[in-house]
Amino acid sequence: MSSPDPHVRAARNGTAHGGAKSGRRPVVAVTGAAAGIGALLAQRLAESEEIKQVIAIDERRGDVTEATWHVLDVRDPAIADKLRGADVVVHLAVDLDLETDPAARTAYNVRGTQTVLTAAAAAGVHRVVLCTSAMVYGALPENDVPLSEDAELRATADATGVGDLLEIERLAKRAPRAHPGLNVTVLRPAVLVGGTDTALTRYFESPRLLVVAGSRPTWQFCHVQDLVSALEFAALEKAEGELAVGCDGWLEQEEVEELTGIRRMELPSAVALGAASRLHRLGLTPSPAGDLAFTMHPWVVSGSRLHEAGWRPRWTNEEVLAELLEEVSGRHTVVGRRLGRKDAATTLGAAGATVALVGTAALVRRARKARRRL
Numbered sequence: 001m002s003s004p005d006p007h008v009r010a011a012r013n014g015t016a017h018g019g020a021k022s023g024r025r026p027v028v029a030v031t032g033a034a035a036g037i038g039a040l041l042a043q044r045l046a047e048s049e050e051i052k053q054v055i056a057i058d059e060r061r062g063d064v065t066e067a068t069w070h071v072l073d074v075r076d077p078a079i080a081d082k083l084r085g086a087d088v089v090v091h092l093a094v095d096l097d098l099e100t101d102p103a104a105r106t107a108y109n110v111r112g113t114q115t116v117l118t119a120a121a122a123a124g125v126h127r128v129v130l131c132t133s134a135m136v137y138g139a140l141p142e143n144d145v146p147l148s149e150d151a152e153l154r155a156t157a158d159a160t161g162v163g164d165l166l167e168i169e170r171l172a173k174r175a176p177r178a179h180p181g182l183n184v185t186v187l188r189p190a191v192l193v194g195g196t197d198t199a200l201t202r203y204f205e206s207p208r209l210l211v212v213a214g215s216r217p218t219w220q221f222c223h224v225q226d227l228v229s230a231l232e233f234a235a236l237e238k239a240e241g242e243l244a245v246g247c248d249g250w251l252e253q254e255e256v257e258e259l260t261g262i263r264r265m266e267l268p269s270a271v272a273l274g275a276a277s278r279l280h281r282l283g284l285t286p287s288p289a290g291d292l293a294f295t296m297h298p299w300v301v302s303g304s305r306l307h308e309a310g311w312r313p314r315w316t317n318e319e320v321l322a323e324l325l326e327e328v329s330g331r332h333t334v335v336g337r338r339l340g341r342k343d344a345a346t347t348l349g350a351a352g353a354t355v356a357l358v359g360t361a362a363l364v365r366r367a368r369k370a371r372r373r374l
Contacts, residue, residue, distance in 0.1 A: 024052070025049075025050055025051055025052035026051065026052060026087035026088050026235070026236070026237075027051075027052050027053045027054075027055065027085055027086045027087050027088075028045050028051055028053075028054055028055070028086065028087065028088045028089075028090060028235050029054075029055035029056075029057060029082070029083055029086040029088070029089045029090070029125075030042045030045065030054065030055070030056055030057065030067075030089075030090045030092060031057045031058070031074050031089070031090070031091045031092055031093040031112075031116060032057075032058055032074075032091075032092035032093030032094065033056035033057060033058050033062055033064065033067065033069075033092070034056070034058035034059070034060050034061065034062030034063075035058075035062065036092075036195070037092055037131070037224055037227060037228060037231075038058070038062075038090075038092040038093070039062050039063065039064065040224065040225075040228045041090060041092065041228050041231050041232065042054055042056050042062065042064045042067050043064050044228055044229075044232055045232060045235065046064055046066035046067055047066075048232070050236055051235075051236075053068065054066065054067040054068070055067065055068050055070065055082065055083070055085075055086055056068065056069050056070070057069075057070050057071075057072065057074065057079065057082060057093070058071065058093065059071065059072070059073055070082040073112075074091070074093040074112040074115060074116055075108070075111045075112050075115050076115070077115060077118075077119065079115060079116065079119045080118075080119035080120075080122045080123050081123075083119055083120055083123035083125055084123045084124065085123075086120075086123065086125050087125065087126060087127065088125065088126070088127045088128070088129065088235045088237070089116060089120045089125050089127070089128045089129070090128075090129040090131075090231055090234075090235055091112075091113060091116045091117075091128060091129065091130050091131075092131055092231075093112055093116075094109050094112070094113070094131070094164070094168070095108050095109060096109075096160070096161040096164075096198070097197075098160060098197065098198065098199065098202075098286035098287065099286055105161065105164065106163065106164050106167075109161075109164040109167075109168065110164060110167050110168070110171075113130065113167075113168050113171050114171060116128065117171060117172075117175045117179070117182070117184070118179075120179075120182065121175075121178075121179035121181075121182045125182070126181060126182065126183060127182070127183040127184075127185065127235075127237065127240075128175070128182065128183070128184050128185070129184075129185045129186075129187065129231060129234045129235055130168060130172055130184065130185070130186045130187070131186070131187045131188075131189070131227070131231065132165040132168055132169055132186060132187070132188050133162075133165055133188055133189060133192075134147075134188045134189060134190045134220075134244055134245075134246065134299055134301045135155055135159065135162050135165065135294060135299065136153045136155050136162065136165050136166055136169055136188060137151055137152075137153060137154060137155060137188075137299050137301070138153070138154035138155035138156070138293075138299065139155075139293040139294045139296065139297040139298065139299040140154060140293075140297050140298075140299075141215075141216065141296075141297045141298075143297065143298045143299060143300075145218060145250070145298045145300050146220075146250070146300040146301055146302040146303075147244075147299065147300065147301050147302065148301075148302055148304065149188075149241070149242045149243065149244050149301070149302070149304065149305050150242075153166065153169060156290065157290075158288060158289070158290025158293070159199070159288065159290035159291045159293065159294060160198070160199050160286070160287055160288060160290075160291055162290070169186065172184045172186050183240060185234045185239070185240045185241060185242075185243065186241075186242050186243065187227070187230055187231060187234060187243050187244075187245050188242065188243065188244045188245065188301065189222040189227045189230075189244075189245040189246060190220040190221055190222040190244075190245065190246030190247070190300070190301060191219065191220065191221045191222065191246075192221075192222050192223075192224060192227065193221050193222070193223055193224065193320045193321075193323060193324045193327070194223050194224030194225060194320075194323065194327075195224060195327075196224065199286075199287040199291040199294075200291075200294060200295070201324060201327075201328065202287075202328075203295055204260065204262070204321075204324055204325060204328055205328045206262075207262075208262065208263055208264060208265035209253075209256070209257060209260070209262050209263070209264045209265065210264075210265050210267065210272060210292075210295065211253060211264045211265065211266045211267075211295075212266075212267060212268075212269050212272045212273075212292065212295075212296045213266050213267065213268050213269060214269065215269075215295075215296035215297060216253075216296075216297060216298060217252075217253040217256075217295055217296060217297070217298075218250045218251070218252060218253070218298040218299075218300050219250060219251040219252075219253070219256050219317065219321075220246045220247060220249070220250040220251070220299075220300045220301065220317060221246065221247050221315075221317050221320035221321060221324070222245050222246040222247065222313075222320070223247075223313070223314075223315040223319075223320045223323070225314065225315070226245065226246075226247070226313045226314055226315055227245055229311070229314070230243065230245045230306060230311060233306065233309070233311050238309055238310065238311070239305060239306055239309035239311065241305060242305075243303075243305050243306050244301035244302060244303045244304075244305070244306070245301075245303060245306065245313075246300075246301055246303055246313065247313050247315055247316055247317040247320060248303075248312075248313060248316070248317075249317060250298075250300040250317065251317050251318070251321070256321065259318060259321055259322075260321070260325060272292060273289050273292060276288070276289040276291075276292055277289040
């Protein structure tokens with residue numbers, strides 16, 4: 001990758017907006033610090049000369065040896081004691097795994113966020129940084145392209161984890177009123193790529209790119225490295241409020257097909273949504289039909305607030321898409337469900353719309369046989 005934009009270099013050196021508002025190096029606590037984005041952020045903050053100390057919290061100890069570790073569940077009220085002395089908390093202990101039981105996932109995500117916000121206020125923390133997704137804006141045919149950060153959150157709870165994210169957004173709005181003096185900043189990344197597994201990244205594991213007839217897909221990505229950079233920016237109080245994060249601009253569906261070399265499979269809306277709904281209801285796919293909306297309609301964001309504060313993404317949409325294709329190489333997915341080698345060989349031998357229909361029929365037949373055996 002090329003060297004960072006001068007504005008990003010200035011931000012990392014603390015010259016954008018003068019660094020932390022307190023004028024001193026902050027102590028930053030990171031939840032979910034043992035893996036994923038939390039581990040990347042904890043390591044980045046531990047290496048930063050602008051940070052005094054990193055407090056790392058997770059249910060297991062991670063690999064960031066420079067951090068002060070506390071092993072506990074974020075839903076445990078005892079977390080308040082572990083946050084004492086912290087200036088900022090970045091809460092990343094959120095489960096959006098496709099395979100997690102939805103009820104258990106919601107209980108963890110919502111209760112965990114509630115506990116962290118309350119504990120942070122009790123511990124005297126003055127800022128909490130949360131991370132949701134640009135999906136909270138909703139994918140709608142009439143959406144502006146791009147959406148501003150102030151756009152209404154019009155998503156519904158029909159897509160994977162979006163209901164949890166909307167509740168986290170509501171908690172973020174209420175927290176400053178419930179806890180005067182507590183500042184809450186929320187980052188909303190576009191389609192996240194870089195060691196991630198979501199319904200949207202699995203879209204690119206299919207032998208054909210499903211396009212719903214009459215829809216207008218637009219694609220905007222966010223590399224995890226850019227998200228970590230933006231989280232650091234927020235932790236250092238160089239930007240606040242609701243912050244959309246993503247690559248500059250977007251790709252139309254035709255550009256995506258040209259860049260990936262994967263041909264489209266166009267299906268009527270009723271067929272695509274009906275099949276997705278039936279398969280999810282049968283328990284054959286982890287993705288509900290609501291996930292399809294985010295491959296049909298635009299939900300591109302501008303990221304203007306971070307840009308105005310001096311932050312810029314290092315990655316382009318084209319670069320992130322290329323990395324995504326490399327990551328999913330060798331994986332085969334039909335309607336959100338990963339296939340084994342035998343299934344993939346059968347499915348990939350088909351063409352056009354038959355690809356999805358053969359895969360769907362095979363999954364339904366398998367489910368019926370399993371039920372008869374019970």
